[in-house]
Amino acid sequence: MSSPIVVTGIGIISSIGNNLKETTHALLHMQSGIKPVSILNTRHAADFVLGEVKKTQEELNQLANADQTKPWTRTALLGLIAAREAIQDARLDHSGAFKTGIVSASTVGGMDRSELYYKDFIGEARHKEFIDTHHAGDHTEKIAETLDIKDYLTTISTACSSSLNSIMFGTRLIKNGILDRVLVGGSDALSKFTLNGFNTLMILDKEHCRPFDESRAGLNLGEGAAYLVLEKEEAALKQGKKIYAYISGYANANDAHHQTASSEEGNGPFLAMQHAITKAGLIPDDIDYINVHGTGTENNDLTEGMAMKRLFGTRIPPFSSTKAFTGHTLGAAGVIESVFSIIALQEQKLLPNINFKTAIPEINLIPVTEVKNAKLGHVLTNSFGFGGNDSTVVFSSNKTRVS
């Protein structure tokens, strides 16, 4: 049996903190990052609340210590900040022998700059250095070059499930002997493009979002980035590294129902969770906590709840959506919530689903609403996206049978 894949480094930035320590503190003290708009330049600033990283482009530039000879998008700066923290946390050095790669994820890539300069691109081509930062992989390349990651790079985009897929793909790159170590995660900055997109779909709540609550009226958007360093357990142990968690199971399924809405029975979510648990060599009863996708939209929470009921029957594990902390961070959501799941494992605490009051009548499911001590061995996190792309990853505090 090959050595299991473990997490040895974590980096994260979102509206609730610029690093792992701040993030953990905010989660355990129930401090939401969703606030009135002060960074994104949009005519809807007064209409919505957002999970913004409250730093201007200049401030992010400084925090990221980015090479000022290059054009940086907000997505790339957020990504670099989180990626550097993860690399330092895992004490990755580049002394020859290891093959190191990066698999990142994003939905709109460099749109935060493109939408500022787009008319210039077409016209006089001012700001043309930002033409090449538009594509979804630009932030990945910037991170790889800055942090000297040389052996592999790619970027995944499956809408809001993107970064769970980068965790899966990275895990498999190590299992297949293509890499020894891989930085996996994703980054997405807020943009007018996405804010207006979700607004036209009428799935944005003007108030703070209320996942899994009867009164839920849509999602709040957020931004952020997170990365995990993955390596083989044996390599981590040999170097005396801290092991945060084991990647024990993962799966990707498609709902094949509608470009933006989930099927009533939650087929894709059901299959993703079921296959991930099987892959981990576990049964549903083994799962101690679920960090649900729980966006706060009418459709998502109902169908995700249906899928959980189908899979877990009457014994649904404690669960919560943490979207009311960060907002929906789109392509980064999967890995940001993976970090939250690992924090839950590390702290042996269930994380709260803030803003919940009343269960959705059709499913009658009550999430965890306070920080609670619990014995957690296996936690599961979901991310679902447009196009029916649904993914699940299971993190464990110890080895499972088949990982």
Added chain:
Amino acid sequence: MKAYINGIGAVSPQNTLSQEHFLDDVVAVEERFLQVLKPDYKSFIDPKVLRRMSKIVRMSIVAAKTALDEAGIAKPDAILTGTGMGCQADTEKFLNAVLDNNETLLNPTAFIQSTHNTMGAQIALMQNNHNYNLTYVNRGFSFESALLDGLMLIKEGEVKNLLLGGIDEITDESWLISTKNDMYKTEPLNNLQLLNDTQTGGLSGEGANFFVLAGQKTSNSYACISGLDTFYKPANEQVVLEKILDFLKKQELELKDIDLVILGYNGNPISDNIYMHLENELFAENATAYFKHLSGEYDTAVSFATWLAAKIIKNGVVPSNVQKRKYTGTAPKKVLIYNHLRNLYHSPILLEQV
């Protein structure tokens, strides 16, 4: 790791959907960029659905269906797509609307269809296919990443067969923006005269090239994909050369074992230098071919080269229209593709006779 190509479907600026022809009827135009020949979309897609689909989704569905039909597979075990720039038309449409109308009066359709995974999702939707579904979006590595995932899935025993596609679309606006960075040529040219053109930039193009890959060969298998590597931003030509030699060594092959090398010449004198260097230094004794005068350059153009290599191996002929240094053998068994995009994204891919 290896996989058999059991079906192919290509929508390109050439008549590649036809089974009767194999580049004996090449299309020459005098244009600034190459666009795909429009298939009879209505014979593939319900007209009610077709109306709302952008070109990139339409051509993907046609190419995917063609490949699946040929392989006799209705619902593949996985759907993998690679696209460098994704749904450009819908992204532009929504972005322009946001900017022009100052964030008012917006229609969600273009936004909904702007995500990079739209093609893979629409194919899954048409098949009611709940299986593994992933989209890779790292410019000149997009197709290669999807291919690597496919090779791993087959090796892992997770799937018996899968659908793999490389897709990019061109729009007037995306082409215009790319020319601002000297990526593409701006004046019309005869595509068949690509290598004689002196304008900077490559000849821009587009396409959707799909493959059914499987762990088991069939009597109709085209070829076997047996090697793939990618490397980003090599320091110089010498590094490229060494990387290719390493690649061959890993495949336990010598240069003389390669019957044909397909090189990614795109007509840009600056970046074509790398191919020229390789052709003269490394592949000095090998027959060579090129293809971007037929497909144009785009982020996933290497998927067209993969189509070409597969057809060459199955048909046992190297069409004269793609030959660069003349092929004198009888039927190529091992074909090496070497492609790079803007000297940033480099990849060798090896295909072998089944």
